[in-house]
Amino acid sequence: xxxxxxxxxxxxxxxxxxxxxxxxxxxxxxxxxxxxxxxxxxxxxxxxxxxxxxxxxxxxxxxxxxxxxxxxxxxxxxxxxxxxxxxxxxxxxxxxxxxxxxxxxxxxxxxxxxxxxxxxxxxxxxxxxxxxxxxxxxxxxxxxxxxxxxxxxxxxxxxxxxxxxxxxxxxxxxxxxxxxxxxxxxxxxxxxxxxxxxxxxxxxxxxxxxxxxxxxxxxxxxxxxxxxxxxxxxxxxxxxxxxxxxxxxxxxxxxxxxxxxxxxxxxxxxxxxxxxxxxxxxxxxxxxxxxxxxxxxxxxxxxxxxxxxxxxxxxxxxxxxxxxxxxxxxxxxxxxxxxxxxxxxxxxxxxxxxxxxxxxxxxxxxxxxxxxxxxxxxxxxxxxxxxxxxxxxxxxxxxxxxxxxxxxxxxxxxxxxxxxxxxxxxxxxxxxxxxxxxxxxxxxxxxxxxxxxxxxxxxxxxxxxxxxxxxxxxxxxxxxxxxxxxxxxxxxxxxxxxxxxxxxxxxxxxxxxxxxxxxxxxxxxxxxxxxxxxxxxxxxxxxxxxxxxxxxxxxxxxxxxxxxxxxxxxxxxxxxxxxxxxxxxxxxxxxxxxxxxxxxxxxxxxxxxxxxxxxxxxxxxxxxxxxxxxxxxxxxxxxxxxxxxxxxxxxxxxxxxxxxx
Amino acid sequence: xxxxxxxxxxxxxxxxxxxxxxxxxxxxxxxxxxxxxxxxxxxxxxxxxxxxxxxxxxxxxxxxxxxxxxxxxxxxxxxxxxxxxxxxxxxxxxxxxxxxxxxxxxxxxxxxxxxxxxxxxxxxxxxxxxxxxxxxxxxxxxxxxxxxxxxxxxxxxxxxxxxxxxxxxxxxxxxxxxxxxxxxxxxxxxxxxxxxxxxxxxxxxxxxxxxx
Numbered sequence: 063x064x065x066x067x068x069x070x071x072x073x074x075x076x077x078x079x080x081x082x083x084x085x086x087x088x089x090x091x092x093x094x095x096x097x098x099x100x101x102x103x104x105x106x107x108x109x110x111x112x113x114x115x116x117x118x119x120x121x122x123x124x125x126x127x128x129x130x131x132x133x134x135x136x137x138x139x140x141x142x143x144x145x146x147x148x149x150x151x152x153x154x155x156x157x158x159x160x161x162x163x164x165x166x167x168x169x170x171x172x173x174x175x176x177x178x179x180x181x182x183x184x185x186x187x188x189x190x191x192x193x194x195x196x197x198x199x200x201x202x203x204x205x206x207x208x209x210x211x212x213x214x215x216x217x218x219x220x221x222x223x224x225x226x227x228x229x230x231x232x233x234x235x236x237x238x239x240x241x242x243x244x245x246x247x248x249x250x251x252x253x254x255x256x257x258x259x260x261x262x263x264x265x266x267x268x269x270x271x272x273x274x275x276x277x278x279x280x281x282x283x284x285x286x287x288x289x290x291x292x293x294x295x296x297x298x299x300x301x302x303x304x305x306x307x308x309x310x311x312x313x314x315x316x317x318x319x320x321x322x323x324x325x326x327x328x329x330x331x332x333x334x335x336x337x338x339x340x341x342x343x344x345x346x347x348x349x350x351x352x353x354x355x356x357x358x359x360x361x362x363x364x365x366x367x368x369x370x371x372x373x374x375x376x377x378x379x380x381x382x383x384x385x386x387x388x389x390x391x392x393x394x395x396x397x398x399x400x401x402x403x404x405x406x407x408x409x410x411x412x413x414x415x416x417x418x419x420x421x422x423x424x425x426x427x428x429x430x431x432x433x434x435x436x437x438x439x440x441x442x443x444x445x446x447x448x449x450x451x452x453x454x455x456x457x458x459x460x461x462x463x464x465x466x467x468x469x470x471x472x473x474x475x476x477x478x479x480x481x482x483x484x485x486x487x488x489x490x491x492x493x494x495x496x497x498x499x500x501x502x503x504x505x506x507x508x509x510x511x512x513x514x515x516x517x518x519x520x521x522x523x524x525x526x527x528x529x530x531x532x533x534x535x536x537x538x539x540x541x542x543x544x545x546x547x548x549x550x551x552x553x554x555x556x557x558x559x560x561x562x563x564x565x566x567x568x569x570x571x572x573x574x575x576x577x578x579x580x581x582x583x584x585x586x587x588x589x590x591x592x593x594x595x596x597x598x599x600x601x602x603x604x605x606x607x608x609x610x611x612x613x614x615x616x617x618x619x620x621x622x623x624x625x626x627x628x629x630x631x632x633x634x635x636x637x638x639x640x641x642x643x644x645x646x647x648x649x650x651x652x653x654x655x656x657x658x659x660x661x662x663x664x665x666x667x668x669x670x671x672x673x674x675x676x677x678x679x680x681x682x683x684x685x686x687x688x689x690x691x692x693x694x695x696x697x698x699x700x701x702x703x704x705x706x707x708x709x710x711x712x713x714x715x716x717x718x719x720x721x722x723x
Numbered sequence: 724x725x726x727x728x729x730x731x732x733x734x735x736x737x738x739x740x741x742x743x744x745x746x747x748x749x750x751x752x753x754x755x756x757x758x759x760x761x762x763x764x765x766x767x768x769x770x771x772x773x774x775x776x777x778x779x780x781x782x783x784x785x786x787x788x789x790x791x792x793x794x795x796x797x798x799x800x801x802x803x804x805x806x807x808x809x810x811x812x813x814x815x816x817x818x819x820x821x822x823x824x825x826x827x828x829x830x831x832x833x834x835x836x837x838x839x840x841x842x843x844x845x846x847x848x849x850x851x852x853x854x855x856x857x858x859x860x861x862x863x864x865x866x867x868x869x870x871x872x873x874x875x876x877x878x879x880x881x882x883x884x885x886x887x888x889x890x891x892x893x894x895x896x897x898x899x900x901x902x903x904x905x906x907x908x909x910x911x912x913x914x915x916x917x918x919x920x921x922x923x924x925x926x927x928x929x930x931x932x933x934x935x
Contacts, residue, residue, distance in 0.1 A: 077786055082744040090816055317756060319749045371756030403767040403774050428771045
């Protein structure tokens with residue numbers, strides 16, 4: 063149990079750093095449970111203002127604190143100025159609640175939010191004074207856990223963690239910690255604890271219990287890893303939180319003092335998205351789709367606003383406007399917030415007229431910009447990626463949005479998608495210009511000068527556990543050529559083009575697709591000064607290229623190679639419960655330009671997630687726009703609010719109106 | 724600004740401990756959130772982005788706390804001051820605790836200019852033999868250096884009692900001398916003249932009174 067209070071040594075540093083409020087703690091809503099016999103520290107490997115809003119940190123700290131005998135504290139990576147001062151002063155990484163050294167906790171969890179956080183994980187461990195590699199840790203060092211999106215290809219992180227938890231952590235993390243606590247109290251050695259975690263906790267991957275094979279051996283064996291013991295699972299399926307739909311949508315939260323990203327009350331209205339975009343990892347990772355009921359959500363909004371004092375609430379998920387009761391939810395939330403200066407927002411816009419109507423419900427008088435993601439410029443390529451959106455969907459959404467008062471629209475695209483040609487790039491320009499024409503036609507003549515359309519391009523990054531995991535990224539030079547072509551193809555001054563730096567996207571792709579050899583690359587790059595890679599001003603390309611040369615590895619092959627679907631990838635021993643057969647089938651359909659429907663609206667697409675997990679799609683009502691074909695989906699349960707124990711289920715009026723759209 | 728239908732509640736609070744490190748913007752946001760948590764019937768401005776009608780007193784530098792800071796909150800309904808205070812206290816962290824609440828005239832001077840004279844108390848890391856008050860202090864404003872005459876802002880003497888310093892500064896409509904800049908130069912001059920050893924620094928810094 064941590065006993066050292068570092069505050070007297072931290073405080074004198076604060077006068078010399080930017081934003082001291084990052085390091086203060088004492089926020090409203092933070093829970094101090096420092097008398098619990100087992101202490102866990104949850105770390106987001108970036109600064110406070112990026113990590114504090116993170117939903118995983120919020121949920122997992124609450125889940126551990128709700129466990130008898132356990133306390134959870136938060137820690138964030140200090141910004142560069144503070145980290146350097148701390149090193150000079152010999153102050154190690156500290157938790158916020160007790161200002162205790164992270165190394166004194168019984169267990170430490172680091173979330174892996176995205177591929178560009180890799181060097182920050184080493185920065186975190188180093189600043190904490192915890193040995194970087196699992197095999198260097200002593201008996202009394204904390205057990206170091208990881209989880210989050212990048213756990214779906216854990217290999218580039220494998221040597222740095224004792225255990226990597228794959229999937230949803232609400233139940234899994236307290237389970238793993240309880241096991242660690244019990245074995246620690248029995249004085250079990252570290253290797254016995256890790257072995258027990260691998261054996262007993264579903265979704266737990268303990269890298270040190272597997273031998274890493276070389277490529278030829280891996281291809282012959284069908285897996286890059288060989289379990290060293292019989293009781294270690296050869297394949298680790300993700301965990302799912304089965305109780306999600308029925309669980310309380312209210313999740314206590316800490317209210318920060320300094321401004322953070324997404325600085326508002328966030329209510330998770332549903333989990334998962336089955337639209338099935340073939341590049342999208344989140345769409346594969348969070349299956350099956352599960353909804354909270356409207357009553358549950360409205361209660362959580364009212365209670366959350368009263369407890370936090372926030373002036374904004376966001377109804378978050380991967381596709382909130384797909385919630386079967388979204389119109390009812392937004393109407394009731396609006397009524398509950400009326401006259402109090404509280405804004406309501408929905409982060410992701412469904413790309414059709416219904417999506418615009420929902421955005422309009424909450425926009426009030428202030429209509430800033432709307433964002434749509436067609437992702438590709440031609441119908442052919444949109445079919446390849448399974449973005450089930452047509453030009454008509456986009457144009458009618460634009461008509462509706464600009465007629466309703468919006469004047470700015472941002473369109474998201476990806477460059478470098480599999481099968482992309484120059485025609486698809488020119489198609490982006492054409493689509494954006496025609497969208498601009500439609501927007502202009504939808505507004506009164508005197509306001510046409512204020513219409514703006516912006517195009518934002520990300521570079522395609524192949525992600526593990528998706529149908530495009532076998533497809534390579536285009537080279538940074540090719541990205542720049544295609545972006546150049548796009549910029550030349552846009553003739554309108556009112557349409558501007560932005561794009562991501564291909565050098566950082568390249569590192570993302572290597573981290574996304576690398577095997578265990580990528581871990582050495584991360585460590586070498588960090589030792590050469592790479593940290594905060596996601597921050598444009600800190601990204602250090604030379605550190606990464608120099609590290610690759612020093613190690614003699616070819617990161618371009620990792621990022622850019624195309625593989626046949628029978629090629630065994632370095633993450634084949636981890637699954638999102640979506641079957642490899644489904645992924646291969648989807649890739650084949652992509653190459654044929656055949657789309658696959660969303661199983662929450664239509665037939666089951668046989669991805670395997672429901673039967674593998676023993677879980678169902680849980681919807682409150684039928685979704686808006688559902689076709690008759692969906693009757694045949696055996697895994698889709700339409701629960702109805704009443705079945706969720708909600709006493710005052712609203713009449714079906716709003717839902718019926720929505721069906722008419 | 725003065726709307727006769729609204730009730731203008733002046734809330735005095737302390738900003739102490741580590742929360743003295745908050746910036747003015749962070750403080751303002753924290754207070755607004757406390758008002759919402761307290762469930763008070765705050766007025767909301769009209770317009771494209773409606774927001775709470777609240778006005779804050781003169782800003783404190785980062786690192787300087789206060790024992791009698793205040794803000795004016797406009798309410799749509801009358802709430803007995805004791806009841807409003809109790810609700811705010813229940814919704815506030817210990818280091819941002821409201822201590823008094825009373826109604827003031829809607830036409831009273833704006834909170835930010837109502838009390839230009841501020842008295843500060845600083846606890847030093849060591850007791851200097853004497854203090855040297857510099858005559859001018861050079862500050863950077865809009866990338867230009869400007870020399871401020873201390874006498875234009877300092878009200879009364881700078882008192883030294885062991886390791887405790889007490890002084891009063893007046894903000895002028897044309898500008899003001901920041902208390903933290905004044906103390907920094909005060910300590911530098913004191914050390915330079917040999918009245919204290921190197922490393923002399925404030926260990927606590929509070930605004931203890933504000934008046935008109």
